[in-house]
Amino acid sequence: MKKKYRLLHALCIYAALTSVPVLAADVGKNVSDFSVTTVKGQTLNFKTQQLKKPIYLKFWATWCSYCTEEMPHFEQSFQTYQDKMDFVAVNVGMNDSVARANKYFSRHGFQVPLVFDEFGDTVGHFNVKGTPLHVLIDKNGQVIHRSALITDALKRKLAELVKGSN
Template identity: 50%
Template sequence: METIMKTFLTGIVLLALSATASAKSYPPLQARTLADQPVSSSGKVTYLKFWATWCAYCVEEMPLLQQAFENRQESYQVIAVNVGFNQTVEGVKTYLNRYGYQFPTVFDATGSITRQYRVTGTPQHILLDASGKEIYRSALLTDELRQHLATLTGDKL
């Protein structure tokens, strides 16, 4: 019985350690938007969306990103990060202006932000807590992500 109990407790400890280890933390995002405004994820719950104008899923989700930006009620911030690959600043600005998107957008010309957050494809949605710990990540805007955002604003879906 003692061996079973030790095995059980060891399993619980390992499970707790793996859960802690899998929760990634990132240094704060420090960047300037296309409107030349500083943005930072330091001390703020932050919803990052990595995207490109040539990504069909990204483009399809942009109205939902705008909606998240409008509904945030200061409980979280939205920052769109254009991955910069096969893009130009002017092309991205033209796209955003054409559709009236108002969320802060960073152009990742060097790919450093994309690498910092270990993004390997677009779209990529990452929700960070105020200390930079990853709360949620998905390739598409999922119902689970919407639920996280609704919880932050106190809304019911």
């Protein structure tokens, strides 16, 4: 049994270390146009050549403990900066349900737009390999930050985007 845990631990470390280049791959690239539909039925169209505000996407799942630990920070950022930036919480849809995502949001009083990516369209568009994933897109449609967790670099980039959106 102990050997199985060591193997599992080694595999987790390997997965974490090998995913870092994938996370950085899209930084600096422009995102093509995309749209998402919130669980409330609102369609958000992002024509990346005509963005009025930067975008902060958070890919998450209800079963992901890091995701749920970070969600209050994401909601607080939304409440503080929603007039300067678009925010979307994208549930990756894997081993999850709309009902569970809605229940989680309702229980915590979150207001940030929630998308349930049932067919993986948005996950595929952004080459998401794991959760959580934070993606910041500037007004020019360029990915300027990707990270698996909330980091100081993410906070700095967020502050820069908000300051530059006036």
